[in-house]
Amino acid sequence: MIHPPDSPTTLGEGGDNAIAWSIGITADEWTLLILRYALSDGVTRFQQWQDLLPISSAVLSDRLKRICEVGILEQAAYTxxxxxxxxxxxxxxxxxxxxMAAICGWESTWAHGQAEPVPVLVHRRCGRRFDPLMACACCGEMVEPREVTGRFGPSGSWPRSAPNTTMRRRSSGSSALGPGFFPQTRVLVGNRWSAAMMGAAYLGAHRFSEFQRRLGAPATVIADRLRRFQAIDVLLPTGEERGDRSSYHLTDKGRAFFPVVMSAIEWGQRWFLAPEGPAVIFQHRDSDHPFSVLLRCSECSGALAGRDIAVLPGSAMQPRHGAIPS
Ligand SMILES: [Zn+2]
Ligand SMILES: [Zn+2]
Known part of the structure; x- marks a missing residue:
C-alpha cells in the first residue's frame, strides 16, 4: 500500500494505532539521518545521501523505498x-x-562533548541562533514537560502502540557512525524498542516490570535499553544510593527530550487516523484545554514555522542550503 502524501491514511479497526505507525516509520537510525538531510539541507538525490552518509547502496535503496511507501518522499523526474x-x-x-528542529535543539543543548558540532538553527525572523522551546498551541504559554499529561484515547493501548513484529526489519545498524549524526538521539529513538521505552517513561513507567509488561519486550531488551539510557544520563535508578536499581526516573536531560517524542506522536496522529479516534490525548495540566505542541524561538519568542528556520553547519556562519521547507 502506498500512503497518500497529502491526506491522512485511514487505519484498520483494532490494529496498530498512530503511535505504532510513528514509531514504525521514524524510529530507525538511517531513516532519521536520511530525513535530517532532506529536511535541513534540501537533499533529494540518491548520490547526495551516499556522499553524506556512510551507508551502503542496498540499505539506502531499502530505506528510500520504505520512506516513499509511507508517503514522506515521492519520486519525480528531474531530467x-x-x-x-x-x-x-x-x-x-x-x-x-x-x-527534526526539536532533535537539533536537544542535541545542541544536552549532547555536549561532540568532536563535530551539531547543526545550528537560525531563526530568519529575528536573525539569531536559537533553540526551539515548547509552548502550548492552545493558550500560547511556554510549557515544561511536567505540565503536560497524557492518557490513552479510544485507539490507545499498549499492545496497539508497541512496535510489532511485522514492522521490525532486519537491523542494519549505524553504530559505527561518528559524531555529528545525532549520536544521543539515535540512542533514544534510533530503533523501535528504544522509542517505545521513551514513550512508556513519559507515560509514567518506572519499574523494570512495568516497561516489560507495557512493551511486551524480552527482559534482555529492556535491560539493554535501561543500560544505554543510563549511560547518557537520561534515565537513572531512583534509589541508587540505597542500592535499589529496579525503579527509574527521567533526568532533566531525559525530560528535555519530550518535545521530540511529542512532535513525533503528533505527526503520527495527524497522518494515521484510527477509526476509533486518537491513540493518546494530551492535556495542558491544570487547564481546561488539550495540549498540542507549538515551538517558539528561544530568542524572540516568536512562533516557529519551518520556512523561517535556516540550518547552519556547526561552525560556519552562512546557511548551507537554505531553510527547512514549511
Ligand atoms: Zn495551554
Ligand atoms: Zn527568533
Whole structure:
C-alpha cells in the first residue's frame, strides 16, 4: 500500500494505532539521518545521501523505498534524457520539521562533548541562533514537560502502540557512525524498542516490570535499553544510593527530550487516523484545554514555522542550503 502524501491514511479497526505507525516509520537510525538531510539541507538525490552518509547502496535503496511507501518522499523526474529520478518531500514529509528542529535543539543543548558540532538553527525572523522551546498551541504559554499529561484515547493501548513484529526489519545498524549524526538521539529513538521505552517513561513507567509488561519486550531488551539510557544520563535508578536499581526516573536531560517524542506522536496522529479516534490525548495540566505542541524561538519568542528556520553547519556562519521547507 502506498500512503497518500497529502491526506491522512485511514487505519484498520483494532490494529496498530498512530503511535505504532510513528514509531514504525521514524524510529530507525538511517531513516532519521536520511530525513535530517532532506529536511535541513534540501537533499533529494540518491548520490547526495551516499556522499553524506556512510551507508551502503542496498540499505539506502531499502530505506528510500520504505520512506516513499509511507508517503514522506515521492519520486519525480528531474531530467528526461536520460531519465533520472529524485526524491522530493511531500506535505506529509515536510510536516516532520518540528520533530527534526526539536532533535537539533536537544542535541545542541544536552549532547555536549561532540568532536563535530551539531547543526545550528537560525531563526530568519529575528536573525539569531536559537533553540526551539515548547509552548502550548492552545493558550500560547511556554510549557515544561511536567505540565503536560497524557492518557490513552479510544485507539490507545499498549499492545496497539508497541512496535510489532511485522514492522521490525532486519537491523542494519549505524553504530559505527561518528559524531555529528545525532549520536544521543539515535540512542533514544534510533530503533523501535528504544522509542517505545521513551514513550512508556513519559507515560509514567518506572519499574523494570512495568516497561516489560507495557512493551511486551524480552527482559534482555529492556535491560539493554535501561543500560544505554543510563549511560547518557537520561534515565537513572531512583534509589541508587540505597542500592535499589529496579525503579527509574527521567533526568532533566531525559525530560528535555519530550518535545521530540511529542512532535513525533503528533505527526503520527495527524497522518494515521484510527477509526476509533486518537491513540493518546494530551492535556495542558491544570487547564481546561488539550495540549498540542507549538515551538517558539528561544530568542524572540516568536512562533516557529519551518520556512523561517535556516540550518547552519556547526561552525560556519552562512546557511548551507537554505531553510527547512514549511
Ligand atoms: Zn495551554
Ligand atoms: Zn527568533
Amino acid at each position: 528526461d534524457k536520460p531519465l533520472r529520478q529524485e526524491y522530493r518531500l511531500t506535505p506529509r514529509g515536510i510536516s516532520l520539521w518540528p520533530m
